[in-house]
Amino acid sequence: MIKTGIFGGAFNPVHNGHVNLAKEAIEQLKLRRLLIVPTFESPHKSTKLLPFDERAEMCRLAFSGISDKCEVTVSDIEREMGGVSYTINTIRELARRFPGEQFYLLIGGDMLFSFKDWYKYESILKESKVCAVARGGDSFTDMLEFAAEMGRVKVLPTNVVDVSSTEVREKTASGGDISELVPQSVAEYIAEKNLYR
Numbered sequence: 001m002i003k004t005g006i007f008g009g010a011f012n013p014v015h016n017g018h019v020n021l022a023k024e025a026i027e028q029l030k031l032r033r034l035l036i037v038p039t040f041e042s043p044h045k046s047t048k049l050l051p052f053d054e055r056a057e058m059c060r061l062a063f064s065g066i067s068d069k070c071e072v073t074v075s076d077i078e079r080e081m082g083g084v085s086y087t088i089n090t091i092r093e094l095a096r097r098f099p100g101e102q103f104y105l106l107i108g109g110d111m112l113f114s115f116k117d118w119y120k121y122e123s124i125l126k127e128s129k130v131c132a133v134a135r136g137g138d139s140f141t142d143m144l145e146f147a148a149e150m151g152r153v154k155v156l157p158t159n160v161v162d163v164s165s166t167e168v169r170e171k172t173a174s175g176g177d178i179s180e181l182v183p184q185s186v187a188e189y190i191a192e193k194n195l196y197r
Helices: 016-029 052-063 077-081 087-097 121-127 140-150 165-173 184-193
Strands: 003-009 033-038 071-074 102-108 129-133 153-156
Touching: 003 016, 003 087, 016 033, 016 052, 016 102, 016 129, 016 153, 033 052, 033 077, 052 071, 052 184, 077 087, 087 102, 087 121, 140 153
Parallel strands: 003 033, 003 102, 033 071, 102 129, 129 153
Antiparallel strands: none
């Protein structure tokens, strides 16, 4: 059975923390396929998102060539589905397109603690293997305890790259240097398109 990772998010913009999470998940879970799924319309984010095409292009730049063991693809599935992007709907549509594959939903540690608030979270747990990856400020021990309470959640130990999309947007808006926060290709794209100014 092919192990397929699903890594969704606003990616507004994608940054080195996202790339590191993907690399760690590929290695630790032995993924054969990783689908990067930019949100079309987020049910959670109050921040105005850049247009889908720009966020998807930054993802293509950021995740290009990160693994020679795993096929990494940026998926337009949530734009094709339209409307608010609920994770369970995305998982079910991917299951229809990739029958027989085992899905691993990758989430940051910050998302784990609010996971019970997600739309149909119990169905997500049944229909995929949820894997949480620690981010800066997330206590690995706290995550393990919370995951144990919920059941069916795996916590991946990882070398955390502590950066957030908010930090990248704020630094860009103030004319700061983001070269250590995002892949070089993404920094160049943001500068070329004059994004987040």
